[in-house]
Amino acid sequence: MEDKIKDYKGYLIDLDGTMYKGNEPISEAPGFINQLRKAEKPFLFVTNNSTSSPREVAKKLNEQFNVEAYEEEVYTSSLATADYLKTLSGKSVYVVGEKGLLEAVLNAGFKIDEENPDHVVVGLDRALTYEKCEKATLAIQKGATFVATNKDTNLPTERGMVPGAGSVVALIEKATRIVPTFVGKPEAIIMDEAIKRIGFKKNEVLMVGDNYETDILAGINNEVDTLLVYTGFTKEEDMKTVIEQPTYAIQTLADWRIDL
Numbered sequence: 001m002e003d004k005i006k007d008y009k010g011y012l013i014d015l016d017g018t019m020y021k022g023n024e025p026i027s028e029a030p031g032f033i034n035q036l037r038k039a040e041k042p043f044l045f046v047t048n049n050s051t052s053s054p055r056e057v058a059k060k061l062n063e064q065f066n067v068e069a070y071e072e073e074v075y076t077s078s079l080a081t082a083d084y085l086k087t088l089s090g091k092s093v094y095v096v097g098e099k100g101l102l103e104a105v106l107n108a109g110f111k112i113d114e115e116n117p118d119h120v121v122v123g124l125d126r127a128l129t130y131e132k133c134e135k136a137t138l139a140i141q142k143g144a145t146f147v148a149t150n151k152d153t154n155l156p157t158e159r160g161m162v163p164g165a166g167s168v169v170a171l172i173e174k175a176t177r178i179v180p181t182f183v184g185k186p187e188a189i190i191m192d193e194a195i196k197r198i199g200f201k202k203n204e205v206l207m208v209g210d211n212y213e214t215d216i217l218a219g220i221n222n223e224v225d226t227l228l229v230y231t232g233f234t235k236e237e238d239m240k241t242v243i244e245q246p247t248y249a250i251q252t253l254a255d256w257r258i259d260l
């Protein structure tokens, strides 16, 4: 780790592997968040999870993992997708996804059209059917823009690595031969929208996460400094051969000092 730590104005913080691990708490996480609050450092939890609403995510952090969190501090790939759709023209959408994505799109003022939508948005859908894939495919073939919440191919669960949003997207990508616009980490869209929301400049915030491929590359690709924490996906030995290193790397969040 570098000797001199920059005094960041705001923090973007990943969830799984950083604030908790699957269904297990990470013991250093509540203290890290309390320190940020004491130091009055604004932060956003930035997650590729598109299935839960910000309210559900905040509830889980508070009740299951003892991390103090509020709905407005949670920025999911579904919210980023809805914010991105607002920058395009056309107000109708067909959604392949769960409640979190549907809610975000409806709250942003879009209406659902199953036949001739302006946009098709695809996220993880654990009730996926052939019919939904068919509707999405036909709409994209008719010219609807194809937007995907994130490209994570798998989702870690206690049972193993189950299919993630990226795998659902791949099916529709194969059927349409059209590559979607991806929104979630490591893409620029979610980072730009999160930075807009927190209200600082790119060089004033720090991206904190456990996954080099998503969190850290999201920072590196978008000129945001990064803090890699080895409590989740990426292991210290994985980083030995990586050329583009994070700005900082630590074993646990207890190793990070926030200047008061």
Ligand SMILES: [Mg+2]
Pocket: 014, 015, 016, 017, 018, 209, 210, 211, 232, 233
């Ligand atoms: Mg993570």
